Amino acid sequence: MIKYNFNLEKLKKFFKLKRKDKNDGFTLVELVAVMAIIAILAAAFIPRFGNYLTEAKKVGILNEAKSIVTAYESIRHKSGFDTDSIGSDFEGDNLPLEAGTLTKLSSATVEQCKLIIDTESNNFTFNDDGTSIIINDDASNSITLD
Numbered sequence: 001m002i003k004y005n006f007n008l009e010k011l012k013k014f015f016k017l018k019r020k021d022k023n024d025g026f027t028l029v030e031l032v033a034v035m036a037i038i039a040i041l042a043a044a045f046i047p048r049f050g051n052y053l054t055e056a057k058k059v060g061i062l063n064e065a066k067s068i069v070t071a072y073e074s075i076r077h078k079s080g081f082d083t084d085s086i087g088s089d090f091e092g093d094n095l096p097l098e099a100g101t102l103t104k105l106s107s108a109t110v111e112q113c114k115l116i117i118d119t120e121s122n123n124f125t126f127n128d129d130g131t132s133i134i135i136n137d138d139a140s141n142s143i144t145l146d
Contacts, residue, residue, distance in 0.1 A: 057126065061133060061145075064105045065113035072110045108143045115141070 105113065115122045115135050124133045127142070135141045 054126070057130075058124070061104060061124070062116060062119075064103070065108070065116040068105060068108065068110060068113045069117060072113075104145045105143060112141070112143055 108116075112135065116124055116133075122136050124135045125137070126133055130145075132142045132144045135143070
């Protein structure tokens with residue numbers, strides 16, 4: 001049988017990292033450089049993030065407008081109504097949609113929703129405070145959001 005004689009102090013010295021005499025930490029120049037890099041990255045990505053939020057709101061509006069037009073077309077085709085005779089009875093909250101489907105466009109007409117959906121010919125933007133959308137930059141053709 002082989003005997004091992006371990007000297008614990010020698011092992012500690014062997015594995016102990018040698019400390020240098022200089023202080024551990026970052027210099028002021030290194031900290032300023034890191035802050036400058038973070039500021040540059042923030043300046044590059046914050047405007048893009050804002051655009052993503054606006055685009056997400058637009059997609060929500062488009063989806064709701066599509067729901068309104070789809071429900072309108074479904075009623076029109078199933079019931080055999082003429083488009084002119086339906087009028088405003090099937091607009092906004094009067095459409096046969098599940099509760100909670102219309103969260104933004106409950107005051108929109110079917111014609112306004114058709115304009116919103118036709119993104120090749122029309123565009124819509126949010127007003128300054130985000131409480132309504134303006135179709136084709138025409139303030140008279142705006143929809144107040146819920």
